[in-house]
Structure formats: C-alpha cells, structure tokens
Amino acid sequence: MTTKSMSPQVTGTSPRVPRLKTPLRIGFILREHFSMVAFTAAVDTLVTTNLVTPEPAFEHFTIGAVGRTVLSDLGIEVSAGTDLKSIVVDPSQVDMLIVCGGYRSQLEPEPHLLSILKTADQKGIRLGGLWNGGITLIQAGLMEGHTCALHPDNHAYVRENYPAVKVSANAYELEDHHATCAGPVSTLEMMLKLIGQLLHNPHIVRAVREILSCDQVAEQVGPMPLNVGDDPTLPEALQTLLALMRANIEEPLTLVELAQCVNLSRRQMERLFQSHLDTSPSRYYLELRLVHARRLLMQTNRSILDISLASGFVSSSHFSNCFKDCYGITPSAARQNPSTQK
Structure with missing residues (x-):
C-alpha cells in the first residue's frame, strides 16, 4: 500500500502565487562557530515555503568561509556544498548571499570574503547577515549610512569602529538589498519578511508562519524591538x-x-x-x-x-x-x- 504525501495547504482565499521561471537561489556563507539555530531557522523558512507553493520558490546551498568543513557553535562539523574559492558571483547563479555568524565567530576581516561581498553588491545580488554576520557586510564597506541589526554584544564594537553605520535598536532590519538580524529568534522573523518582499504574497507568508510559529503567543506585528535585558514590568x-x-x-x-x-x-x-x-x-x-x-x-x-x-x-x-x-x-x-x- 502506498501513501500519498500531503503538502500543507494555504487556508482561506486561494492566493495567486507568482510562478518563478527559476527558483531563487540563496547561498549561506558559514563562518567558523556559526549559530546552528539561526542557520537552520533561515533554511527552514525557505524549505517550508516550498511546501506551500505549487512550484519550488527557493533553492539554497552552503558555502564554507574557510573550507568545505565548518565547525558550528554546537561543535558539530557541517560539510558545505562549496567554498569561497569555488563560488561564482553571478546574478544568474545566485540571488542572495547570507553570512552566518555566531556568538563565538571571530570578527577579524577575511579579505577574500569581503571581496566577494563587494562584487556581489555591485552586481545587485542581495546580501544578509545572521547574528554578527552583519559585521562582515560592514567591514566590506556596504553598510555606511545604512541600518544594521546585530547581537547586543557587537554594538559597542561597531559604534566605536564604524560610526557611519546605524546600529539598530530592532532585532532585525531589511533595508534596500540588505537584511540583518541579531539572533536565532529574529532570524525567523527576518526571513518571513524577506520572503514576503520576494514573493509579494502575504498569504504565503502567513501560511509559513502558521506552520513554524504555531506555538508563539501572538504574531509579531511591525518592528521587533531588541530586548537587551530590561524587564518591561519595571517601573x-x-x-x-x-x-x-x-x-x-x-x-x-x-x-x-x-x-x-x-x-x-x-x-x-x-x-x-x-x-x-x-x-x-x-x-x-x-x-x-x-x-x-x-x-x-x-x-x-x-x-x-x-x-x-x-x-x-x-x-x-x-x-x-x-x-x-x-x-x-x-x-x-x-x-x-x-x-x-x-
């Protein structure tokens, strides 16, 4: 007896989903000690989106920042699909690159990575950063005059060394062709917002949210303030x-x-x-x-x-x-x- 797999269906009015000639390709650049939770949250939104669209809307692949084997913050080694030396920075090959950082990811600039990001930006490829991955975009000179969301531990570093960059009080930011977030929870919200911008279909975003955020108390509406430890119940x-x-x-x-x-x-x-x-x-x-x-x-x-x-x-x-x-x-x-x- 065979079973027929059932994809989750979008409830309510059936949306007109844009049919993409080619799925949008998103590459995740994994830095050493990257946050596994943030990375999987980002990938999960793309995979889940494909479940609620008639045709796959996204493809994703991984890029090792220092080789094809990258150590995550959990001590788990991840085999990347390619490395920086092999990546082709071409709009016909990739639509977005997201740098994945983490609490222990080093902040020292990597010249080759910065060069790739600059080239991608010049060619109109979207760029993103998870956790302190946004600092790499800053070091590449791509965030001057723009707003960047970062983990609170990195605010002082950026304010002291890159005063032209606006450090956001929100947990995630989408500005122009840049998307940044402060940690794992805000990664999900950032990706949902990004998917909404790319697909122009709020019904799809709501369907993905219902699947991935069914246990949240309430849907996030508007900006997501960055909680730096204060108790809102304080006087x-x-x-x-x-x-x-x-x-x-x-x-x-x-x-x-x-x-x-x-x-x-x-x-x-x-x-x-x-x-x-x-x-x-x-x-x-x-x-x-x-x-x-x-x-x-x-x-x-x-x-x-x-x-x-x-x-x-x-x-x-x-x-x-x-x-x-x-x-x-x-x-x-x-x-x-x-x-x-x-």
Missing part, C-alpha cells in the same frame, strides 16, 4: 534611568543628574534600584560600563587607555582596578587569555 522611571545609563557610557551622568531626569530625589532613586534590581545605581552604572569596556577589549585592538576613556573612566589605572575587582583579572591579562572570559 517606568527605572526603565528610563536604565536607558539613560546605556546612552551615556563614555561621559557618565552623575547620580544627581540621573535623578533629576526622572524627577526623583537621589534617595528615591536608590530605593528604586535596591527594591527592583537589588543593587545601587552607582554599582549598576559601573558594571554597565565595565561590560561595555570588556566588549571593546575582546573585539577590538584599541589600547587599554582608549578603552578606559570610551567607557567613562578618567584613567587607565582606575579602569584596571575596577575591571579586576569585577572580573578577577586585569584588562591586559584578559586580552591575552580570552579563554578565561565567559
């Missing part, structure tokens, strides 16, 4: 104070200035922090600046002095003492032994 005054601290790292505001911004006394502000965050405003602000400094330390080659000043410390010695108190290791030692940093 409005406290949320404002936290936002002010994040926006004033290099030149920290005094506690008096912070309190005045929310019409509180210093004592009231201290009680607010103690009650909801179990810490003092000064301690929270210091740790915020140290986290910023640590990111610069790990992701840039800037001097300790430059990093200390960029993080609001009046001297490198003061910065080093505070850093050691917090992390148990000096900034210079942390830079020399990144494996000791979590």
